[in-house]
Amino acid sequence: MGNSYAGQLKSAQFEEALHNSIEASLRCSSVVPRPIFSQLYLDPDQHPFSSADVKPKVEDLDKDLVHRYTQNGSLDFSNNLTVNEMEDDEDDEEMSDSNSPPIPYSQKPAPEGSCTTDGFCQAGKDLRLVSLCMEQIDIPAGFLLVGAKSPNLPEHILVCAVDKRFLPDDHGKNALLGFSGNCIGCGERGFRYFTEFSNHINLKLTTQPKKQKHLKYYLVRSSQGVLSKGPLICWKECRSRQSSATCHSMKPNSSVSSTVTPENGTTNGYKSGFIQTDAANGNSSHGGKSSAASCTPARPGNYSLSPRPSYASGDQATMFISGPPKKRHRGWYPGSPVPQPGLVVPVPTVRPLSRTESLLSAPVPQTPLTGILQPRPIPAGETVIVPENLLSNSGVRPVILIGYGTLPYFYGNVGDIVVSPLLVNCYKISQLENKDLEHLGLTGSQLLSVENMILLTIQYLVRLGQHQSRALAESMLTTSEFLKEISYELITGKVSFLASHFKTTSLGEDLDKLLDKMQQRRGESVVTPFNGDLNECVSAQEAAAMIPTQNLDLDNETFQIYQPQLTVARKLLSQVCAIADSGSQSLDLGHFSKVDFIIIVPRSEVLVQQTLQRIRQSGVLVDLGLEENGTAYQRAEKYVVRLDNEIQTKFEVFMRRVKQNPYTLFVLVHDNSHVELTSVISGSLSHGEPSHGLADRVINCREVLEAFNLLVLQVSSFPYTLQTQQSRISSSNEVHWIQLDSMEDMSCQEKLYFGLNEYSKSLQWGITSPLLRCDETFEKMVNTLLERYPRLHSMVVRCYLLIQQYSEALMALTTMASLRDHSTPETLSIMDDLISSPGKTRSGRGHMLIIRVPSVQLAMLAKERLQEVRDKLGLQYRFEIILGNPASELSVATHFVARLKTWRGNEPEEWTPRTYQDLEGLPCIVILTGKDPLGETFPRSLKYCDLRLIDSSYLTRTALEQEVGLACCYVSKEVIRGPAVALDLSGKEQERATASENDADELLIDLERPQSNSSAVTGTSGSIMENGVSSSSTADKSQKLSLTPGFQSPANSMGLDEGVSTGTAGAGETLKQECDSLGPQMASSTTSKPSSSSSSSSGPRALAWPGQAPQGCGGLHATLPPIVILSKAAYSLLGSPRGGKPPASSSLLPHADVAWVSSLRPLLHKDMSSEEQSLYYRQWTSARQHHADFSNQPDPASGARTCHPRRLLLTGPPQHSESSEVSQSEGEPWPDIESFSKMPFDVSVHDPKYRLMSLVYTEKLAGVKQEAIKDAKAEEPRKRGTVSMMLTKYAAYNTFHHCEQCQQYMDFTSASQMSDSTLHAFTFSSSMLGEEVQLYFIIPKSKESHFVFSKQGKHLESMRLPLVSDKNLNAVKSPIFTPSSGRHEHGLLNLFHAMEGISHLHLLVVKEYEMPLYRKYWPNHIMLVLPGMFNNAGVGAARFLIKELSYHNLELERNRLEELGVKRQCVWPFIVVMDDSCVLWNIHSVQDQSSQPMEAGVSSKNVSLKSVLQHIEATPKIIHYAILGIQKWSSKLTSQSLKAPFSRCHVHDFILLNIDLTQNVQYDFNRYFCEDVDFNLRTNSSGLLICRFNNFSLMKKHVQVGGQRDFIIKPKIMVSESLAPILPLQYVCAPDSEHTLLAAPAQFLLEKFLQHASYKLFPKAIHNFKSPVLAIDCYLNIGPEVAICYVSSRPHSSNVSCEGVFFSGLLLYLCDSFVGADLLKKFKFLKGATLCVICQDRSSLRQTIVRLELEDEWQFRLRDEFQTANSSDDKPLYFLTGRHV
DSSP states (O other): OOBSSSSEEOHHHHHHHHHHHHHHHHHSSSSSOOOOOSSBOEEOSSOSSOTTSOOOOHHHHHHHHTTOBOTTSOBOOOOOOOSSOOTTTTGGGGSOOSSSOOOOOOOOOOOTTOOOOTTBOTTSOBOBHHHHTTSOOOOOTTEEEEEEEETTEEEEEEEEEEEGGGSOOTTSOOOOSSOOEEOTTTOOOOBOOHHHHHHHTTOOOSSOOOHHHHEEEEEEEOTTOOEEEEEEOOOSOOOOSBTTOOOOOOSOOTTSOOOOOOTTOOOOSOOOSOOOBOTTTOOBSSOSOOOOSOSOOSOGGGOOSOOOTBSOTTOOOOOOOOOOOOTTOSSOOOOOOOOOTTTOOOOOOOSOOOOSSOGGGSOOOSSOOOSOOOOOOOOTTOEEEEOTTHHHHHSSOOEEEOOSSOOOEEEESGGGOEEEOHHHHTTOOOOOOHHHHHHHTOOGGGOOOHHHHHHHHHHHHHHTGGGHHHHHHHHTSOHHHHHHHHHHHHHTTTTHHHHHHTTBOTTSOBHHHHHHHHHHHHTTEEEOSSSSOTTOEEEHHHHHHOOOOOOSSOOOSSOOOOHHHHHHHHHHHHHHHHHHHTSSOSOOGGGOSEEEEEEEEOSOHHHHHHHHHHHHHHTHHHHTTSSOTTTHHHHGGGGEEESSTTHHHHHHHHHHHHHHOTTEEEEEEETTTTTTOBOHHHHHTSTTOTTTTHHHHHHTSHHHHHOTTEEEEEEESOGGGGSSTTOSSOGGGEEEOOOOOSHHHHTTOSEEEEOHHHHHHHTTSOBSSOSEEEOHHHHHHHHHHHHHOTTSOHHHHHHHHHHHHHHHHHHHHHTOGGGGGGSOHHHHHHHHHHHHGGGGSSSOOOOEEEEEOOSHHHHHHHHHHHHHHHHHTTOTTTOEEEEEOTTSOOOOOHHHHHHHHHHHOSOOTTOOOOSGGGGTTOOEEEEEOSSSOOOOOOOTTEEEEEETTOOTTOOSHHHHHHHHGGGOEEEEGGGGSGGGOOBOOOOOOOOBOOOTTSOTTBOOOOOOOOSSSSOTTOOOSTTBOBTTBOOOSSOOGGGTTOOBTTBOOGGGEEEEEOOSOSOSTTTTBOOOOSOGGGTTTSOGGGOOOOOGGGOSOOSOBOOOOGGGOOTTOOOOOOOOOOEEEEOHHHHHHHSOOSTTOOOGGGGSOSOTTEEESOSOOOOOOTTOOHHHHHHHHHHHEEEOTTBTTTTOOOOTTTOOOOOOTTEEEEEOOTTSOTTSOOOSOOSOSSOOHHHHHTSOOBOSOOOGGGTTSOEEOOHHHHTSOHHHHHHHHHHSOSSOOEEEEEOOTTOOBOTTOOOSTTHHHHOOSSGGGGGGSEEEEEEEEETTTTEEEEEEEEEOGGGGGGEEEOSSSOOEEEEOOOBTTOOOTTBOSSOEEEEOSSOTTTSOOBOTTTTTTOBOOEEEEEOGGGHHHHHHHOTTSEEEEOOGGGTTOOHHHHHHHHHHHHHHHHHHHHHHHHHTTOOGGGBOOEEEEEOTTEEEEEEEEEOSOOSSSSSOOEEEEEEOHHHHHHHHHTOTTGGGOSEEEEEEOOTTOOGGGGSSSEEOBOOOSEEEEETTTTTTOOOOTTOSSSHHHHHHHHHHHTTOOEEEEEEEEEEEBOOOSSGGGGOOOOBSSOSOSSOOOOOGGGGEEOTTOOOOOBSSOHHHHHHHHHHHOHHHHOGGGTTOTTSOEEEESOOOOOOTTOEEEEEOOSTTOOOOOOTTOEEEEEEEESOOTTOOHHHHTTSEEEEEEEEEEEESSHHHHHHHHHHTTGGGTEEEEEEEEEEESOOGGGOOOEEEEEEEO
């Protein structure tokens, strides 16, 4: 590599020239490449000569260059001024070179029987010009006659007809690639390839046929009509100095002096030195062959070598041009100019060449050297001087890459150049067998030569631009070496110039003085720590004392084992068992009675603390019986050892334990085992590197290898360095983290892992603020500085600039707005977010920013500088700056520790943060230093990861990926769906769709049947782009639901029954979805874009951090991964290329300690699993000499590899913390049974639909101000609020929904299919009903597999149930029962989309009289038909019978499966009972910050019913829970309702019911209202667990028909039609009175009456919550003004404390024998309290009064007896009221 003068690479022209040359080389059949430049042409920043003295264009040089080698490989320097190119200057190339004979071109044999005579075509027709010169030849329009030369007939020209488009124009340009020609002999037309044509005309070539070489002349007819040889075809670009010069004539011009050699003549030997060309007279300074670059003879004096047409003709240029190297000479051609200080860099000589004169005998030109220097060939061993001022002129150290051959000797300033074998070493390919080639998918002929591969590589190297040398030089240093280099630069003061540069701001002011001035201006005050703007100041004392609100969404401290961990743990265990079972006798598990362990971690204090924390939380030491409960906390430290100098003693203690306890199986866990895996031997030579060889010394020592009771488990997220040819771990002993690629697999996981691949793919999402970013402005600044400071390591320059950027951003945002323009937008927005977010809330929570600075000295400098700027700006209480040094503990200011303690709530006084996770919510900058990130886990509040310093020194896969691995974490499911999904979290408040035809309280949608049968425009959740189609976040008011022309989709939208007023901003957000009918499986190619009317905005979406949710926004936001800012080098490697390829980083060398076995190897492809990648690296990489595995060489004789039998490798993605728990998973996915069972049950009912019912008494309720509740109740509207929503692809649908996907699920093709269903009776006895119950199942043929039938006939025996242990990701275990009445059309009974199309068992529970209607509309559904006696019953009866039937079926299935060897307790005991108005399911998480000043934001997103059920079904120890459910969605859902992930409270509408545990707790089958509250209270008082998952919610549709609304209360005998409406107080009457009797069930009348009669029945209880009404064994709604105290009469039941409570009333409803007089005597009543006793008939009413001895304390009057207003046929209920005396 050389340069003619200092300056920049003229990259665009150079690259183009280089590309053309390389392409030509690669197209050539010979393995020997064409030579390209022997010199690099650089463009100076300031030209030291006039504009006339301009170098030729590189392309022009190149075009000459490739044609001009002489036969023996010397360079040919000619004066370039002849007009007539010598005919055979290219024929020379075909002559053999004594040194390197060309490989013969293998021509296809001529067809059998064809003519092969020279000069004739294969058809035998004469083509020679001498024969055809007088012939009339017809040629098609657009064709020309040209003359071709045959090497076998040098004296003849062959005549051809060629399409002129494939020939060059007058300037030697614009010839189309390819060929089109006809044979004028036989007339055959349409030859499309010159190869084919040359065969046909019998050219018999020995080299690759090329039209440029063999089509020589145009043929012209003279005035006599004779066809003769005309001008040369000008294949090369004409070189003219005048812009106006054109080719006037194609004939030779004799007026230009030229030296002509005979045709076929050759010139041997080198030309002597440099040539000075006199452009005016055309004389050359030496004799020899010359040729013209031009085919045009304009004025001879105007010719020069310059290709540029714009110079005046009089200008003379004294120039030197490199001669034309021979096109296909084997090897590269050396060239070096005469050494002129400051002007040249030598080029490696490639091969020895004969030469007579010495280098220094070359004539030196007398004129000053300007322009381009002529490169000279140098024989091997010759000397090249490196000039003194080379480095200062060029600004960078040139890297000379050895290409092919021998280098010259260098002397002079040799330290200023780098000579590297890096390039040529890449291509040392061992001889490959044919089978190896087949494996690579290659044949021998496809292999490129080393030279060609080097040419290709140079092209890419050149593209790196002007900093290529520096980048290459830096990348050649190991991490340790470059850190030492940085350290050296800082210690020796080499950085002083750079440091002084940054002492002034970008505006030129003195930085320190400016900061001092700002500090003085501020005085003693500081910026308020939180809950205030940046311009609000308080005193330092006040700031320190400010206490934030307690954090409400912090993870519960209980240790949690996650499902993926369990799966991997089982895989690990089964692999250990496999080792034991392998027959190798290396492990005998039966020998051991106990397990012990030790964990070895890299040198990181935080990692040690993190590991200790997890050991303590997990309770593993106690579980394994290693430590006592009381001492386990302190003793945990013994089990974690850090790889430092103290490890030897600790490890010896451990090994003694191993030897002394042969019956204990010990496990040595080597965490982050890829770090510092250097050998002990290399460690002793490492000049005091503290951790070199330590891991090797521990895990590979003889004692460890030989101990039969010791397993070694190496754990790593980047295992590549452990997967070489010398690996000590068998590939079968690798356990890989479960790869959950498909969304099906992930349904059970609410959070998905967002790793490196996802970051790469996210670049294709088309969002305006991507997650992976490159700060282009910063990179430009860096490049400018790198030019100015060439001797400093680029990381030093980058770091100083980064410090300045953050410092100035802080100043710009607080005091000096003028600096805004000088900070990059990226830096400014990060700092703005960091310092403004704590100000938005009273909690003071904020984000974490990691700045990665690998050099400890630079990191300390950065911390010191940023801290100084922060403090002088008064921000020291606003955010913390922490040095993340692996060697030391975290140091956090006391006021920030106090803030963390407040958020955490229950920490002891001496608590301090010890891990990064402990910093959750703290606004801070963590300057993370150290050679490698060491596996520390970061909190969820990590929002930005600044990796701008990670540049060319990190060019291995491990180094780069572990840096980006810092940001990898778990995220909400949608985020990960790649290009198909992008999130619109732009933070703009979404516009509410208004429905002007409805009143403000209820936004309902007209439920007419849609006009079209296809649901063309329903869609996906929230504002998510599905299938690449952007969805709108705001529905245009004018078009409300008219989404596509001529189509309305009212059936696909709904009023959500949410029980709150919709006046809140954002409550009626419109969620749009496109292409729901196509479903998630269809690709975007099948998705038609919505018309313009469907979307008020489209295009890229801004991705906002969840904290930026607008106030009151109930939009479905998602948890996002941190934003990563990369250097340009890293960004280009991690960006995902199109076409489904993996990121370029995956093809990097996997680790600095390994080497590729061969540079010729297959590529990694994107679908490779981690197992396949392991096998790939084991085949293609080997350990370097300093690697700990280097000594584990394969057996030389057999080639067998020796793997240690008791060693395993566990791999998983970064931030998974495989050695303990999966971190970063927000919240707890499942409750912990131990801690959950200790929680109290919240008896209060919070469901909005029950807002008008009686409160359930608790001790807390007694303290509430009654007036407050009274006012609140008075204000509530009678009508429940709803909001309008668009459905998503996970919705449940009614009969009006039609789409391709669920057609089979819903429809039947003909009436005959109705008969495909069969009716089966199912009888069982019910103790509660005291009789046998007969139900009917209607089972479609397609659903019969869910049932067991008798072998003889088709008698139904049972419904199949799965096992508790079943794991099927494509099914849910629980049968789903949906009771439905009056909603055969409108019930949401189509669960196909909600279940994502997977297998599930769904049973509709219908009344007998409604069965035909339901069967008509839902022919493919299983029906459970209730007996006729329940036709008028309420929902309580349906729930009662579902539960009774299910328990009976459970017993039948247990009996059946027990015969097959299944234990009874292993049968799945849960069912789902779900309302027919459940429409959508969501998942929620609390965001750290919000734009709301008071309230943390809640992010929500739609999920499928399948994923909700699978998640709940995966609950650990699930069989110990009685009921599990989720909360009801409301637009007012706040972080308060999500503060705990689980609640022990009421669940409604959608429950998982354990029919085994609740066997003795029954639904009240009489009930119409509140049957679920009643059942929940019974269940809880029985001591059973009811669990609500708070991070899921259920949306219910407001269905206006069916349900309980259908009971219209009418008189039994209608007297007249125009009757006044009957009021609830008329639903009861005195027995035997003349009252109008009503046609309605007695229980319905009673419940309705009680809701409205509280003022009459319980006057003392009205708004008197301290004195509630006592209700024994029942909960009935007696009006919202009254509180009810529920007490169970059952022995051992748990009840609310009634100590000191005076009750205002007593309600006894159908009480059984458990209620006795003694029980009632325990309770105290107010004087004047009232009693209500309800019984089935008058006689049981009197018996109850007597049995309970009520007359002792209660006064009764005859007129206080009542009955429900039914006729005696309808069995009225009777009740008696009384007063306490």
